[in-house]
Amino acid sequence: MRIGLLTEGGYPYVSGDARLWCDRLVRGLGQHEFDVYALSRSQHQEDEGWIPLPPNVRRVRTAPLWAVEDDEVILGRRARRRFTECFGELATVLSGASGGAPTAAKGPSEGTSTPEADRFANALYGLAELAREEGGLVGALRSETAVRTLERACRAPGAHRAAREARVPDLLAVAAHLERVLRPLSLDWYEDAGLGAVDLCHAASGGPAVLPGLLARHFTGVPLLVTEYGVRLRTHFLTAPDAPPAVRSLLAAFHGRLAAEAYARAEVVTSGNTHARRWQERCGADREKLRTVYPGMDARPFAEVGESPECADPDTLVWVGRVEPGKDLVSLLHAFAEIRKRQPKTRLRIVGTPAGSEGTAYLGHCRTLAAQLFPDEAEGPHADGDNPVSFEEIGGPELPALADAYASGAVTVLSSVIEGFPISLVEAMLCGRVTVSTDVGAVVEVIGGTGLVVPPRNPRALAEACVALLRDPERRARLGAAARARALELFTVEQNIEAFHGIYLEIVSRAPIRRVVLDEAGAPLPFAVPAEDHVPIRWAAPSPSLVTRDGPGWATGRPVRATTPAPAPAPEGAR
Template sequence: MRIGLLTEGGYPYVSGDATLWCDRLVRGLGQHEFDLYALSRSEQQEDEGWVPLPPNVSRVRTAPLWSGECDAPALGRRARRRFTEHYGELARALCAGTEGVRDADGADEAHTTEADRFSTALYGLAELARDEGGLGGALRSEGAVHALERACRAPGALRAAREARVPDLLTVATHLERALRPLCLDWYEEDGLGAVDVCHAASGGTAALPGLLAGHFFGVPLVVTEYGVRLRTHYLTTGAATAAPAVRALLAAFQSRLAAEVYRGAACVTPGNAHARRWQERCGADRAKIRTVYPGMDAARFAEVGESSDCGDPDTLVWVGRVEPAKDLVSLLHAFAEVRKEEPKARLRIVGAASGAEGEAYLGHCRALAAQLFPDEADGLHAVGDNPVSFEEIGGPELPTLADAYGSGAVTVLSSVVEGFPVGLVEAMLCARATVSTDVGAVVEVIGGTGLVVPPRNPRALAEACVTLLRDPERRTRLGAAARARALELFTVEQNIAAFHGIYLELVSRCPVNRVVVDDTGEPLPFGVPAEAHVPGRWAGPDAPTAPPGDPAWAPGPPVRAEPAQEAVR
């Protein structure tokens, strides 16, 4: 089959998000053909180039989200009128409040109305862009700003929207232009996204927008994978320090409406964990469409440590990750101070590099705190200058590889206050290490019963759990073995690829194929025509036809039912 892989700031760029996951997926499904449709985020990202692509990638089409104007002709009078109508409807959908009358099913009537308005406006703009070869400068025009202003001043608009000033409106218009830029692309042709059998968006939001349009214009089914929910990321990164209240309200409304439309239009939504799944359901995703697919990790790189009888230094705790405030190393250091009171021989290795100016500042703060909590002194156990807390990076003589970092200690600690899918925790499990983690994100779902979990921002509870494992080597060994077995069962590359392969086949088997697929001899290839195409009537639902009396040839068999999505942990 032919799969259109959609990314934003990701594969095939070297510095892209989820590049490794996408590359493993494409290489793991070498029997299928992939077309890549990539949106880049910066000129630097494009200059850094692509990763080497496997031979089953037949086409790569890219478009920038960072550059200036779309290369499109100016709109005529009639087209400008259409644009004003659709853009105005989209703006009204963003500015409208969600307080509405509850219907008999408990649905918010006003919310449903505005969602329909947003959907109609979005596809109206897409059809206009397709008819006119783009939207020219319309998305950046004064007309767009005036449409936003009228929507903000309309009766019933959100209070924050009513307070929007001209600079706020200009900021919102700029963000919307960038988010809607995929509407202007020339990807929506018969030989473009119309030629693929399945679209697979590697994230929600803007990356999934081309998939929505492929479904709108050609009926191509869309799979949306979110290992970190895009809407949640928007809320976490857009705070009072970065935007005015009106800007935050309008952009949050846009991201919320777009997320709901993506979930509505997708044939299948694949969160990476139950935490992401709950976000998606809260944003309107249909449970029948959701299939949890855990990220795949390369278990081979941790096999030597995981299968070794060496359990590491029995007195050492190890933390591995990217140094940033969300990892809450301050609480970890205070917890380790309590650990040292109970276990004077204990040591803590903090392994990881800082990211950006904020990360560097945080790392400096943590170093200063460690020096304050553990002043160098000759205490009979540690020589002067031998601080029990060390800050290290992968690649040095003592820790040449990531697996060596996990293998250097007896217990791996995760102290985060914010976490999506805890990749570092899975790596520690593959290394057969007992773990102590904070209860954030998908930690409980990942760890199962193979580690200790404590509340976040609670140094005392973190310290007590660490001391418990440091004093019980048999329990450490038992938990480590169980953790490795769980990780090998649920979190490997192989299970991830197999899950998506099954989803692709399921979608293609029940969706119409838009092209003739034959082999070298002219014979149709499997899935060239779905089997259901040969069966009259509908196969599922209360309106499915029944066999005509006395017609033994009509035998459709039992109705096809969608399997309910399963979760490993509820």
């Protein structure tokens, strides 16, 4: 099987999101071939390069979302009119002037307007067809015409309040965002030698990564699989809280409509947990298409610690993760101050690196707070003892590996106020450690009944749960063993790969054969693709592997030709 893996800011880049997940999937399905179509997010990501690719990756094509040169396409009068009509229809749906939902597409149970979904789809594919005919729409999407069209839609009768109040800077911001997200429309990835040659498109995330899959399905009929470990609409709400209301509303409407279109066209939609699945349903996904496939973790680095239930210090709490405000280490420090009153020997190890400049500032704030909460024990020349709170990173002499961090304590704590799929909890579970965590994201789904859960932003409840486990070693051992068993059953790489392999076969088994095989004379060869075409056995010598790093404009290949030898003539008597 030949799979087109679609990513945005992820695989195969060294610093990409979901890089490990995609790499494990590709390597685990070595019997299949992968063509990777990657959208990069920054110059820094491009400069860092790719991770080593396995031999079953036949081709890699990239395109930037962070910067783009003008395609120098000049639209004629008729093409300009078509662009204005299609982009105007898209803007009208987003502004709500046509009666659509102002912030997100609603699910079927909530009265989704089918004509609204059709209008969005017609506008989207109309722009894609125009881009294909003209050679691109980069200049048009960045033009003053696009901004004025968006403004007319926001001022039209029936537009929702946030759109009507949009100012010129808001309209420019929205137009710039739409141009960036819609750049895949101008790529030449959808010909027979590109995505038209794959058996299945697998979008590894929502947003721009879905667009190549939608267009491949629209132009060549390639089936689409959408995987989301974080729903883009939810990410938009979390990452743009300070944006003007008009910008938030219009972009939320776009991401909601795009998600609904992707869910409607995809054969199967998978989520990493039921928390993301509920968001997908809210955006209009059909429940019959939804599957939950948990992220796969490599259990081998944690095997030695997990099989040895003894901990280095039964009076130590451990926090592991990226240091950022959403992890709410402030509440953890206040909870630890309460824990120290009841268990004076307890220590807290905060293990992690700051996430960007915001994380660095937050780490400094947490260090200052720790020194203020424990002034008599702070480090320094006049201190009476070591501070019970330590801030460390993986790779030092005491914590050379990630598993050593979890092994250094009796209880692993998670204090987040925002969380998707809690990777650190799964790692702690693989190490056989009991956990105390806040009830956010997919936390309850991950730990099941193997740990304690408390409300977020509640230091007192967090302290009481930690004290209860610190005082009961038998309970810690029992819950830790159950946690490890649950993690090995649900959250390993093997179960993730097996689940996607089954989904691939299911989708392809329902998809018709689309490729035309030609004989040596160039004529169509009937019945050239047997049912065994999708069995992972090579009946002929494979073609040379091709991995290129070219951008838009690669050469169009020729149709696939039959490689099996011609049958020998039958004996005279058998004719």
